[in-house]
Amino acid sequence: MTNATENYPDSGAPTVHVIDDDPCIREALDGLFRAVGYPVRTFGATVDFVASGHHHSCGCLVLDVFLSGLNGLDFLAQFAGKAASMPVILMTGRADIPMAVRGVKAGAIDFLPKPFAVRDMLDAVASAMAKDAAQRAERARSQQLYDRMATLTGREKEVMSLVAKGKMNKQVAFEIGLSEVTVKIYRGKAMRKMGARTLADFVLMADRLDLRGGSPPPDCA
Structure with missing residues (x-):
C-alpha cells in the first residue's frame, strides 16, 4: 500500500519529494515545505515513489538513508541512472563520514544529519530547486538545438x-x-x-x- 500524500498533485510546478519511513518526519517536512510555498509529495518507501511515476518530475528529492526495504544509498545509486537528474538531499540520524562520501559520490548534492536545523533544510532545498531549474533550462536549450538541427x-x-x-x-x-x-x-x-x-x-x-x-x-x- 502506498503511503503518499500529494499537494497540488496535478501541478507541473517543481515539487519537493520526500521519502522517509517515519510518518512523523514526513508530516513535519510536508508542513515545513508547504509553509514556505513548495508543492510537496511524501512517500513512505522508495518503491512507492517509483510506482507513482514522479521520479521523472521536476523539483528535488529529500531522501532518508535508513529505510525499510531498499535503503536510501542503494536507491540513489539506481535512481541516478534512471531519473531525469533530480537533485537529491540525503538525511539520516546515523551519519558518518564514509556514508556522506558514498552519498555524494552517488550523486547527492547535500547530506543533512537528523535532527537538522530548519534553516539548513530550507537552504538545501532552495539550492536543489535552483539546480533543477538550471538543469531543465539547459535541457530545453539543448532540445531546441536538436530540433533546429533536424x-x-x-x-x-x-x-x-x-x-x-x-x-x-x-x-x-x-x-x-x-x-x-x-x-x-x-x-x-x-x-x-x-x-x-x-x-x-x-x-x-x-x-x-x-x-x-x-x-x-x-x-x-
Whole structure:
C-alpha cells in the first residue's frame, strides 16, 4: 500500500519529494515545505515513489538513508541512472563520514544529519530547486538545438560540421566537391535554420551538438 500524500498533485510546478519511513518526519517536512510555498509529495518507501511515476518530475528529492526495504544509498545509486537528474538531499540520524562520501559520490548534492536545523533544510532545498531549474533550462536549450538541427539537410549538416572544425569555405568546397559559392549558400541556409547570428554562434552550436566528431553523410539535398 502506498503511503503518499500529494499537494497540488496535478501541478507541473517543481515539487519537493520526500521519502522517509517515519510518518512523523514526513508530516513535519510536508508542513515545513508547504509553509514556505513548495508543492510537496511524501512517500513512505522508495518503491512507492517509483510506482507513482514522479521520479521523472521536476523539483528535488529529500531522501532518508535508513529505510525499510531498499535503503536510501542503494536507491540513489539506481535512481541516478534512471531519473531525469533530480537533485537529491540525503538525511539520516546515523551519519558518518564514509556514508556522506558514498552519498555524494552517488550523486547527492547535500547530506543533512537528523535532527537538522530548519534553516539548513530550507537552504538545501532552495539550492536543489535552483539546480533543477538550471538543469531543465539547459535541457530545453539543448532540445531546441536538436530540433533546429533536424530541419537541416544532410549537406547542410556536413557543411556545418566542417565549418565547426575551422575549415574555410574554400577548404570545405574542396573536401566535399562543391564550388565555394555553393558552400556559402549551404552555410547561410544552415545558419538561418539554426538561428545563428554570427559564425561564432554557429560554431558553438556545432560544439554543443557534437558535430566536430565527424561529418554526417550528405543526402545531396
